[in-house]
Amino acid sequence: MGIIEEIVIWVVQLMMDIIESSGYPGIVLLMTLEGMCLPIPSEVVLPFGGALASLGRMNITGDPLWDALLVGLAGTLGCTLGSVIAYYVGRKGGRPLIARYGRFLRLNEKHLDIAECWFRKYGDWAVFGSRLLPVVRTFISFPAGIARMPIKRFIALTTLGSLPWCLLLAYAGVLLGENWDSVEELYRPLEIVVAVGVVALAAYWLWRRRTARKACQLQA
Numbered sequence: 089m090g091i092i093e094e095i096v097i098w099v100v101q102l103m104m105d106i107i108e109s110s111g112y113p114g115i116v117l118l119m120t121l122e123g124m125c126l127p128i129p130s131e132v133v134l135p136f137g138g139a140l141a142s143l144g145r146m147n148i149t150g151d152p153l154w155d156a157l158l159v160g161l162a163g164t165l166g167c168t169l170g171s172v173i174a175y176y177v178g179r180k181g182g183r184p185l186i187a188r189y190g191r192f193l194r195l196n197e198k199h200l201d202i203a204e205c206w207f208r209k210y211g212d213w214a215v216f217g218s219r220l221l222p223v224v225r226t227f228i229s230f231p232a233g234i235a236r237m238p239i240k241r242f243i244a245l246t247t248l249g250s251l252p253w254c255l256l257l258a259y260a261g262v263l264l265g266e267n268w269d270s271v272e273e274l275y276r277p278l279e280i281v282v283a284v285g286v287v288a289l290a291a292y293w294l295w296r297r298r299t300a301r302k303a304c305q306l307q308a
Contacts, residue, residue: 103128104136111146115159116166119254123170125226134163134254138261156262163254164247167219171229171246178233212245219249 106114115137122128140146141155149155215237218228232242 099127100132103133107133107137107140108145112148112158112162115162116169119163119166120170120173121166122226123167123229124173125170125229130163130167130254130257134159134257135261135264137163138258139265140261141258142262142265152262156258157255159261160251160255160258163258164251167250167254168243168247171226171250172239172243174226174229175233175237175239175242178230179236180233182230182234212241215242216245216249219246220253 103118106118108114110117115133118128118133119130122130122133137146137159138156141159142152144152146155146159148158215228215232229242229246
């Protein structure tokens, strides 16, 4: 076993220990860290929480399904909290960081103006839709903050987009019970579909970005 695998196993075991010892607050904490773009996989946190609910070890309501619902809601709360933190990092540091270090990435104030204009036009869909996609779901908060998307709208769309994802993963844990870790097998047949979807989304984004850039340049 390589050192990378050992680190991954250690991190996963640490997350499970946090959930087992802290219950719902542990889920909120871990999902907050994930929303801040730290490498905490919701695909481990929520199915494990759902599995514990099915085994009566997250007992609040006395019904495993209702307890699993609470697991999903705790995950949604954590995701929203972490996303708000990332949003404010982008909002408070975005433009000065671009002004200071953007030349190393061949970015300037004009590029940022165009990006913000694009986000104002299509940001709602981007925030809501990305929450349903693996990986990219955690990174949308920074551009939303840089674009100064209204915080109330950002929170609402983040919550609405995160809720089905969190509930689905928690329920998957209920179905799998002690075999919760095999939830990864559910995603493997979808890898090609997700990859094609991401490529299509990227192509659509580039097309809309080009259209938005032209519109913003005309408005300038």
